[in-house]
Amino acid sequence: MDKHTAEQRHKNMQAIRCKDTKIEVLLRKELWLRGIHYRKNANDVFGKPDIVFKGKKVAVFCDSEFWHGYNWKVKQNEIKSNRDFWIPKIERNINRDKEVNTALEADGWKVLRFWGEEIKKNVKACADLIVEALKERDR
Numbered sequence: 612m613d614k615h616t617a618e619q620r621h622k623n624m625q626a627i628r629c630k631d632t633k634i635e636v637l638l639r640k641e642l643w644l645r646g647i648h649y650r651k652n653a654n655d656v657f658g659k660p661d662i663v664f665k666g667k668k669v670a671v672f673c674d675s676e677f678w679h680g681y682n683w684k685v686k687q688n689e690i691k692s693n694r695d696f697w698i699p700k701i702e703r704n705i706n707r708d709k710e711v712n713t714a715l716e717a718d719g720w721k722v723l724r725f726w727g728e729e730i731k732k733n734v735k736a737c738a739d740l741i742v743e744a745l746k747e748r749d750r
Contacts, residue, residue, distance in 0.1 A: 629700070638734055638738065656670060667721075708724070
């Protein structure tokens with residue numbers, strides 16, 4: 612059973628953003644401090660990556676664990692309310708992420724995906740992986 616009233620749940624869901632999330636901003640700040648310039652939420656790149664390096668064809672996605680199904684086989688059993696809605700919705704997100712990866716890679720893009728907790732725990736390591744991908748594109 613949901614611990615929130617319908618009004619509280621509605622307010623919580625309205626507050627969820629699809630861009631400029633805390634994890635995106637954290638990673639972007641680290642890149643900016645390193646002098647790395649990027650585009651954010653590029654509408655003209657399939658999948659609308661969170662961070663884009665168009666010239667080098669590198670797309671970066673910052674995925675939150677809930678919405679993108681981290682450890683899904685285990686986590687789907689933890690959903691207690693409105694399972695008929697949430698499970699198919701998150702599974703569609705997982706499948707869409709795979710489709711986006713496949714389409715971008717087929718078009719020559721390097722796709723990097725980071726989980727939110729990964730960014731929070733070690734943003735420098737995530738930024739290092741992006742830097743390495745950019746360097747690989749120079750070779």
